[in-house]
Amino acid sequence: MAKKKKSADFEQVEPIGHRVLVRKDEPKRETRGGIALPDAAEIPTITGRIVTISAAVENDEELPLRQYDKILFHPKNAIPVDLEHDNQLFVVPVDDVVAVFRRSKSSSDD
Template identity: 70%
Template sequence: MRDSVEPVGKRILIRKDEARQRTRGGIVLPDQAEIPTITGRVVEISAQIERDLDFPIRKYDKVLFHPKNAIPVDLEADNVLYVVPIEDVVAVFRRIEPKKSRTKSTGDTEELE
């Protein structure tokens, strides 16, 4: 049997992303250099948030959150689950598909940026 966590009120459950060990430029960071990771995937959403159309957050979204009020959940050995108040979510990452338009003469489509 598996345990599960369901956030209540205006909260969501986030699985925190792993901390980067290498910068985008390729520099390897030593273990002492702690760069706080504040992105993660939404694992569960409280019923209150799910019904509220003012919050565009859905399950499996990648989000950026402020870690100050995040409550760690001691459910897994690596302790990467956090209950986070919805007010502490500052951004949702969305993938934007390029728009396509038809050319009048050929009817072919081309990508716009």
């Protein structure tokens, strides 16, 4: 009989309340024009993808957030989740989500 690994017990994180679980994008080291940015020039708002949303967010029709949305968020109240070696997961309150990136629909979609 094979034993289960203890670390496998916590492979899923479900945010509670009005929060989402976000995988933070890698910080940009240069602008689109090719200008290198020093590490000290970190912008306090960062982007990421929503991995999981809480039941409260999913059931709130006023919140336009869905799983896999790319978002812009302020990291001040983001809580790091230590599940991965690179620690790119954060639980973020929806109040700190400042924008959702959406693709524009072209007129050929009509």
